[in-house]
Amino acid sequence: MKVIVVGAGFCGSVLAYRLARVGLDVQVLEAGVPELDNVTAHSMGWINVFNANALDDVAGYRFRQDAVRDHARLAAELGAAWPIRKTGAVVWQDDPAQTQTFVEQHQAAGTRIERIAEADFTRLLPSVPAVPSEAAFLPDDMALEPGEAARLLCSRAEGLGAQITYGAGVQKLVVSGDRVSGVETANGHYSADAVVLACGTACGSLLRPLGLEDPVDGSPAALVRLRSNHPLNIGPIVCAPRVEVRQRPDGTLMSAASLKGRSDARIGRDTVRALEDLFPASGGLEVLETRIANRPVSRSGEPLKGPVASFRGLWLFAMHPGLILAPYARA
Numbered sequence: 001m002k003v004i005v006v007g008a009g010f011c012g013s014v015l016a017y018r019l020a021r022v023g024l025d026v027q028v029l030e031a032g033v034p035e036l037d038n039v040t041a042h043s044m045g046w047i048n049v050f051n052a053n054a055l056d057d058v059a060g061y062r063f064r065q066d067a068v069r070d071h072a073r074l075a076a077e078l079g080a081a082w083p084i085r086k087t088g089a090v091v092w093q094d095d096p097a098q099t100q101t102f103v104e105q106h107q108a109a110g111t112r113i114e115r116i117a118e119a120d121f122t123r124l125l126p127s128v129p130a131v132p133s134e135a136a137f138l139p140d141d142m143a144l145e146p147g148e149a150a151r152l153l154c155s156r157a158e159g160l161g162a163q164i165t166y167g168a169g170v171q172k173l174v175v176s177g178d179r180v181s182g183v184e185t186a187n188g189h190y191s192a193d194a195v196v197l198a199c200g201t202a203c204g205s206l207l208r209p210l211g212l213e214d215p216v217d218g219s220p221a222a223l224v225r226l227r228s229n230h231p232l233n234i235g236p237i238v239c240a241p242r243v244e245v246r247q248r249p250d251g252t253l254m255s256a257a258s259l260k261g262r263s264d265a266r267i268g269r270d271t272v273r274a275l276e277d278l279f280p281a282s283g284g285l286e287v288l289e290t291r292i293a294n295r296p297v298s299r300s301g302e303p304l305k306g307p308v309a310s311f312r313g314l315w316l317f318a319m320h321p322g323l324i325l326a327p328y329a330r331a
């Protein structure tokens, strides 16, 4: 069975690897070049259940817990080259009572999270001198290097026989009757038994000509990359009241932020200020890059991971947060 996967972001790469692994004939068509400049490449890479809603969306929360656990299986399958680290995460809010409530809610929902004493906080985050009166540690949280992860998945898929073609933007889906039988690209026509749209916020542009609604909204967020003047050693991912941050293996920092109507420059400045307050030993921080990318959030609120009802041979694979959910989200 021949399957075309449209898009080689994290979702398309995971899917291509999974499909190739079960012996399908996979063709990935990616509009960009191998060093992709997509949402995946500008993502924080925090694998967590922490910011899922344990109270209002019980099924979604459980799915997320299972998805985080499933990362261990993927890591075991892919071996030492898989760019994931179990860092844990330290979180706190301005109001200690809110931190406590937060811990209790996640504990009640079955997530490993513990309140930490001042000495443990200092052991975990020695470079944060302003110790909050209430903080929590999530030992199972992980940091994934998203761009490297997508590339590794594509190369493993290729090793299993998949074809990955870059610079092959899909211009339209080819339809005969109620069946999608292939796609058109600038390089020509590709036929397949199934076409899976794993192109994030671009799914709508291929679905609309078929009279279908766009099922994905773009939700913008910023990723700020920074370098500190003095070396910092930040083990866990940190989610403090004004900023969230993690350190990459090369020592640079990544911080994700919502836009709140701010310019890129303003987001960069605010992030620097918040991080310099948190880590005074940094000796000052320099913004290397601020990038805004549109997270593909499904309108239904559910991961899109199945056939499109009105056209045979057409599937969707798009979701947010994709790095957490995609390895587990099988159709």
Ligand SMILES: Cc1cc2nc3c(=O)[nH]c(=O)nc-3n(C[C@H](O)[C@H](O)[C@H](O)COP(=O)(O)OP(=O)(O)OC[C@H]3O[C@@H](n4cnc5c(N)ncnc54)[C@H](O)[C@@H]3O)c2cc1C
Binding pocket: 006, 007, 008, 009, 010, 011, 012, 029, 030, 031, 032, 036, 038, 039, 040, 041, 042, 043, 044, 045, 046, 047, 168, 169, 170, 171, 198, 199, 200, 201, 202, 220, 221, 222, 223, 256, 257, 292, 293, 294, 295, 296, 318, 319, 320, 321, 322, 323, 324, 325
């Ligand atoms: C600042 C920020 C922080 C984030 N932090 C996290 C996090 O900590 N944890 C987490 O799980 N998620 C996080 N996310 C979300 C996560 O990055 C996305 O959910 C995920 O990367 C989506 O992957 P994707 O493959 O669907 O989309 P993309 O990465 O956008 O990939 C889609 C691909 O499709 C290609 N494409 C588009 N149109 C076509 C076409 N017509 N033909 C062929 N190819 C096409 C594009 O070139 C692109 O490469 C974050 C996002 C942002 C912006």
